[in-house]
Amino acid sequence: MKLDNIEKAFRVLDETAQEIEKECKCTYLEAIAETAENIFHDQVLQPEISETTKRRLLNQYDAGNFLQFNKETIRKAYQLAILKGMKQNTQPNHQMTPDTIGLFVSYLVRKCIGDEKSFRILDPAVGTGNLLLTVQQQFEDKDIHSIGVDVDDLLVKLAYNGANLLEYSVELYNGDSIRPLFVDPVDIVVSDLPVGYYPDDVRAAEFEVKADEGHTYAHHLLIEQSVTHLKEGGYGIFIVPNSVFETEQAPLLNAYLKEHTYIQGLAALPMSLFKSEGAAKSVLIVQKKKEGLHAPKNALLVQLPKLSDGPAMQSILKQMDQWFREEKNK
């Protein structure tokens, strides 16, 4: 992948988005979604845009020949543009999942899915789609049915325009994943969960992880909702705060997971990925119970090194490969 191609692709998105931002009086992030939609449809779709700007945008799209870039270049350039937009005004809970985490999650998905030729995957907090699309890109050898849901309509718009540019088929819904989800059971859930309290206590009361007093954690509710939508024997791979099993509501989550799943493991992500210790996260892996399956002999508990530390990462992956081999062959 050539860096100058990513730069070229980014420049097309960036310069055209700035024009749209000015003329449509929207945010840069909204303009990125609009310009991506224009590129995909090969037309300027915003009625507010004057004829002169329209011609200029079409020239920029043509000269940049955006869709000739390969998928990885397009995904990286789109990601850079979204990151630039997010710097302006996005709350930390809505940040896109970085590729490094997406690639590690893809490794876990491959271990869980094994030789299956096709599978259904859901991300109930899909955001910009970066995590789901990173995973999807690692499985071009398989037939994947992807489904994403997010409560933020702009992020869903960025996700569907990203999927269009990459020519991936993804079923996307804009809505609250803690409300009833009309999604058929899936083989795997991957999600970088939003952390915080869910304000609707009436809805939360329908969940087993509901807090005895006050608001329930949204990430606990989303884990329960995900397990509900997993097929028996399906896997959930969740990015959660390191303290997930240490809070005052943790016993409720723990009891729920013990009742309905086999906890496979917890992999602490490297501290270098986070701004502070409090913001650090882990990857929780669970398997929904099914007759004939058993809990692992020992759960996988690892601390990942800096992902750029090749030898240390190789050694951890070797240990993890071994763990999966033993557990799958039991």
Ligand code: SAM
């Ligand atoms: N993986 C995503 C990506 O690569 O862009 C980022 C996910 S971000 C850490 C968490 C997401 O959860 C945000 O996009 C936020 O809008 C979404 N979210 C928060 N509460 C939600 C809810 N009740 N239902 C659905 N999505 C929700």
